[in-house]
Amino acid sequence: MKSDAGIMDRLQSLLSNGKYVEARYQSRLVTEVNFVNGRLERIKTVENAGCGIRVLVDGCWGFSSTSDIAAEGLRDSLEQALSVARVLAESKKEKVKGLAQSKMATGTFSAKVRGNLADIDIEDKVRVTKEAEAATRKHSSIIKTASATYREILDHKILVNSDGAAVELYDSKPEFNIVAIAKKGGKNITANEGIGITGGWQDLFKKSHLELAQTAADKAEKLLEAKHPAGERTTLILDPGMVGLLCHEAIGHTVEADFVLSGSVVKDKMGQQVASSLVTLVDSGRSDIADNAAGTIAVDDEGVEAGRTVVIKEGVLTSYLHNRESAFIFGTASTGNARAFAYSDEPLIRMRNTYIEPRSDSLDEMVKETRHGYLVKGARNGQADANGEFMFGAQETYLIEKGEIKGILRGASISGNAFDVLKSVDMVGNKFEYDIGTGYCGKYQPAKVDGGGPHIRCTAIVGGMQ
Amino acid sequence: MADILHLAINEAESLGASDVEVYLVAAKESEVFIENNDLKQAKSQAASSIGIRVLLNGSLGFYSTNNLDPDRIRQAAAKAVKMARVSPKDRFSVIPGKSKVQLLRGIYDRKAKSFEPADAAKMAKEMLDAARSTDSRVSVDSGNFSSVLATHRLANSNGLDLKERVSIFSWSIMGMALDGADVSSFDFQSAGTHSVKDIDAASTAKEFAQTVINSLGAQKIDSFKGEMVLTPSAFVELVEDVLVNSINSDAVQKKSSQFAGKLGKKVASELLNLEDDATNTQGLGAASFDREGVAHRRNVVIKDGVLKKFLYNSYTAKKDGVRSTGNAGGSASSPPNVSTTNFIVGPGRPSLQAMISEMRHGILVSRFSGNVNPVNGDFSGVVKGGRLINNGEIGPPVKEVMIAGNVFDCLKNITGLSRERKILHTSVLPYTRIDGVSFTAG
Numbered sequence: 001m002k003s004d005a006g007i008m009d010r011l012q013s014l015l016s017n018g019k020y021v022e023a024r025y026q027s028r029l030v031t032e033v034n035f036v037n038g039r040l041e042r043i044k045t046v047e048n049a050g051c052g053i054r055v056l057v058d059g060c061w062g063f064s065s066t067s068d069i070a071a072e073g074l075r076d077s078l079e080q081a082l083s084v085a086r087v088l089a090e091s092k093k094e095k096v097k098g099l100a101q102s103k104m105a106t107g108t109f110s111a112k113v114r115g116n117l118a119d120i121d122i123e124d125k126v127r128v129t130k131e132a133e134a135a136t137r138k139h140s141s142i143i144k145t146a147s148a149t150y151r152e153i154l155d156h157k158i159l160v161n162s163d164g165a166a167v168e169l170y171d172s173k174p175e176f177n178i179v180a181i182a183k184k185g186g187k188n189i190t191a192n193e194g195i196g197i198t199g200g201w202q203d204l205f206k207k208s209h210l211e212l213a214q215t216a217a218d219k220a221e222k223l224l225e226a227k228h229p230a231g232e233r234t235t236l237i238l239d240p241g242m243v244g245l246l247c248h249e250a251i252g253h254t255v256e257a258d259f260v261l262s263g264s265v266v267k268d269k270m271g272q273q274v275a276s277s278l279v280t281l282v283d284s285g286r287s288d289i290a291d292n293a294a295g296t297i298a299v300d301d302e303g304v305e306a307g308r309t310v311v312i313k314e315g316v317l318t319s320y321l322h323n324r325e326s327a328f329i330f331g332t333a334s335t336g337n338a339r340a341f342a343y344s345d346e347p348l349i350r351m352r353n354t355y356i357e358p359r360s361d362s363l364d365e366m367v368k369e370t371r372h373g374y375l376v377k378g379a380r381n382g383q384a385d386a387n388g389e390f391m392f393g394a395q396e397t398y399l400i401e402k403g404e405i406k407g408i409l410r411g412a413s414i415s416g417n418a419f420d421v422l423k424s425v426d427m428v429g430n431k432f433e434y435d436i437g438t439g440y441c442g443k444y445q446p447a448k449v450d451g452g453g454p455h456i457r458c459t460a461i462v463g464g465m466q
Numbered sequence: 467m468a469d470i471l472h473l474a475i476n477e478a479e480s481l482g483a484s485d486v487e488v489y490l491v492a493a494k495e496s497e498v499f500i501e502n503n504d505l506k507q508a509k510s511q512a513a514s515s516i517g518i519r520v521l522l523n524g525s526l527g528f529y530s531t532n533n534l535d536p537d538r539i540r541q542a543a544a545k546a547v548k549m550a551r552v553s554p555k556d557r558f559s560v561i562p563g564k565s566k567v568q569l570l571r572g573i574y575d576r577k578a579k580s581f582e583p584a585d586a587a588k589m590a591k592e593m594l595d596a597a598r599s600t601d602s603r604v605s606v607d608s609g610n611f612s613s614v615l616a617t618h619r620l621a622n623s624n625g626l627d628l629k630e631r632v633s634i635f636s637w638s639i640m641g642m643a644l645d646g647a648d649v650s651s652f653d654f655q656s657a658g659t660h661s662v663k664d665i666d667a668a669s670t671a672k673e674f675a676q677t678v679i680n681s682l683g684a685q686k687i688d689s690f691k692g693e694m695v696l697t698p699s700a701f702v703e704l705v706e707d708v709l710v711n712s713i714n715s716d717a718v719q720k721k722s723s724q725f726a727g728k729l730g731k732k733v734a735s736e737l738l739n740l741e742d743d744a745t746n747t748q749g750l751g752a753a754s755f756d757r758e759g760v761a762h763r764r765n766v767v768i769k770d771g772v773l774k775k776f777l778y779n780s781y782t783a784k785k786d787g788v789r790s791t792g793n794a795g796g797s798a799s800s801p802p803n804v805s806t807t808n809f810i811v812g813p814g815r816p817s818l819q820a821m822i823s824e825m826r827h828g829i830l831v832s833r834f835s836g837n838v839n840p841v842n843g844d845f846s847g848v849v850k851g852g853r854l855i856n857n858g859e860i861g862p863p864v865k866e867v868m869i870a871g872n873v874f875d876c877l878k879n880i881t882g883l884s885r886e887r888k889i890l891h892t893s894v895l896p897y898t899r900i901d902g903v904s905f906t907a908g
């Protein structure tokens with residue numbers, strides 16, 4: 001990506017007309033390789049570069065984007081943004097009253113990587129994907145279908161705004177996913193194993209591609225013969241992936257300030273007890289506690305440093321997630337949650353890495369102190385409503401009787417009200433992990449996020465078949 | 467522009483590629499969003515993107531960039547060739563030869579060029595006002611108005627060189643009616659056109675408003691078995707994805723289509739006629755050629771209930787030893803897939819009114835909200851904006867009615883299709899009456 005020279009200056013030159021102007025150049029390189037059953041199903045590299053310009057005129061936002069980043073193209077695009085904002089100002093009733101004062105970031109920020117992905121040959125990316133897919137099928141004759149996907153997103157951003165932000169950002173987010181489908185008789189099961197991070201090639205393959213294949217295949221093999229758990233409301237020990245999904249999907253969205261403004265379930269709950277006092281829930285732009293979290297960003301797309309936001313402190317709701325506009329309305333500071341996916345997207349309030357902080361219990365102790373319940377592993381898809389009601393899929397469950405794990409059962413759906421579940425938390429583990437980094441959060445546009453925590457013990461409904 | 471495409475072809479060929487295809491899309495777009503009964507945001511965008519597909523000894527390489535600088539295009543072509551050198555060979559890989567393409571009329575309006583974001587905002591405002599002025603109980607949750615002007619260019623090393631311009635105006639509106647504590651079902655309406663003079667967002671808004679007002683005061687009913695009439699929107703939500711998957715040759719070849727092995731067999735009521743037709747300029751999927759430059763044509767997929775053909779691109783066609791049906795789809799940032807263009811269900815004889823008057827007991831389903839498995843056709847979910855039909859008359863709105871079943875069974879149980887049809891983006895659909903449906907009270 002060499003044609004970026006002089007962009008910072010050209011963007012700066014757009015800022016001189018007394019209004020709030022924000023200009024974000026983004027150059028993105030996405031490479032994807034996918035093998036299914038020995039066949040190359042997909043291979044491509046996509047390069048996208050351009051500039052998104054956002055302006056605030058008469059209390060209305062205007063946004064324009066262009067792939068023409070020469071001085072003249074940028075000028076035209078700025079004019080478009082100003083003109084759409086003015087048009088809107090004529091008929092829009094509800095105006096933006098202001099933006100919260102924020103310390104604007106300056107300087108260069110680069111994601112920490114071991115093994116720069118741009119330096120790894122495409123040949124290696126094809127090779128590991130092909131080998132992992134083949135290894136998954138080779139593991140056992142009952143694995144009838146396998147798929148392996150390598151995907152990387154490399155970003156270079158330059159962001160300036162008229163409040164003084166001037167930053168250059170380099171980001172690197174690779175992911176690797178294996179799917180194994182086992183079939184025998186009338187039974188079939190789909191298992192997956194994946195990793196998605198912020199980091200480089202060595203960070204991604206801390207566990208080798210063949211180990212990941214082995215894990216996916218093992219899982220499919222074990223689960224094929226497993227029975228379904230009975231449906232009941234009972235004690236559950238959630239693994240870090242399930243905790244991450246709960247934090248992000250069922251709690252996180254309800255505390256996004258734009259949802260709070262449109263009446264989310266926590267809108268009058270600030271300062272109140274919303275969870276067990278063992279629960280401290282954080283959304284952070286940094287990769288706290290463990291390395292390489294996939295949702296890590298140094299600076300958000302309004303130029304605010306993306307720090308650590310404690311959403312729930314020892315059970316008490318302490319903060320929503322803000323951009324500068326919502327922070328102004330609530331009379332607080334932006335939490336650095338304004339994110340845009342591509343240059344052609346405008347920033348929205350999005351999460352980053354959302355997790356529960358670890359405490360002192362070991363997983364062994366948690367199991368030992370459970371008379372009857374389940375250990376629930378492997379976050380799958382999830383749905384949650386604005387009132388905190390959720391239903392998540394898990395890949396595997398393990399029955400616990402009298403303090404002992406009794407054997408593996410098939411995946412199940414877990415449901416309940418997220419806040420009730422958090423209130424029921426009575427043990428919080430001591431080993432922390434991020435584990436939903438392969439997923440994308442969808443809210444008008446995608447975003448790379450992560451979530452995790454230690455194991456936690458709580459009460460919820462385990463729903464039998466899914 | 468012409469130079470860029472051939473620059474890429476020449477570069478890739480000189481580096482050893484046997485076949486090269488270059489697809490370029492340049493688009494200008496304005497969009498205005500509605501939220502909470504107010505205009506929310508306006509956006510304008512200018513974007514171009516080029517996709518370079520190369521074959522080298524049967525191996526595929528693909529590189530896409532939106533930087534049209536000649537040096538960058540050469541690098542992109544070189545990277546695509548490099549990728550092909552490390553990809554495994556696939557003997558079905560193919561870039562099609564030259565085909566005769568007749569350019570369609572009626573998909574590009576010159577006036578689109580001077581359609582400004584301000585015009586889009588005016589249309590969005592009109593739509594919002596039309597909904598709100600129909601009845602003060604109408605609440606618009608969200609909506610949008612968008613205009614897109616796109617130029618498509620496609621060239622390949624077999625001498626193909628095509629260009630086409632398309633203009634698309636589309637809009638949507640979603641929300642409910644509120645009357646004290648009574649909240650109606652959500653409704654969603656959308657429409658679109660290729661030409662400025664046919665923009666009519668106000669009518670769409672009025673239909674939305676009327677639907678939500680009519681679903682106020684909904685009553686619970688007892689479970690019963692009877693007929694349902696699907697509106698075109700409900701047909702899209704319940705039936706269309708299943709048919710789209712089933713007629714896709716890629717799904718057939720991967721054994722994830724229930725229509726595999728059923729060519730020439732009856733798969734639906736003899737009332738059902740289904741075409742995929744990109745040459746029908748009413749649909750927003752109209753275009754003269756597909757993602758690989760194969761000429762579009764009218765493909766009769768189901769005739770009088772009998773399955774006539776699957777939809778192919780060149781790759782899946784080669785696998786089955788048939789000709790492409792012109793259904794290569796996808797953007798410039800991906801190699802071609804197999805896609806429908808305009809999904810068109812033939813009209814029936816009776817009017818909607820006449821169709822309803824023949825019904826003894828049933829429900830008019832405005833929308834369906836639930837899960838549909840596109841492969842096996844199983845569905846379950848809730849009827850939205852449902853109206854009870856008794857002895858040929860439309861009665862009160864109903865609430866909390868569940869339906870569950872299988873789409874393939876529904877296709878066989880079609881007992882009527884209306885004369886009236888609606889255009890919903892890339893679908894042209896009548897109202898569809900289906901018998902043998904179990905309505906379960908919630």
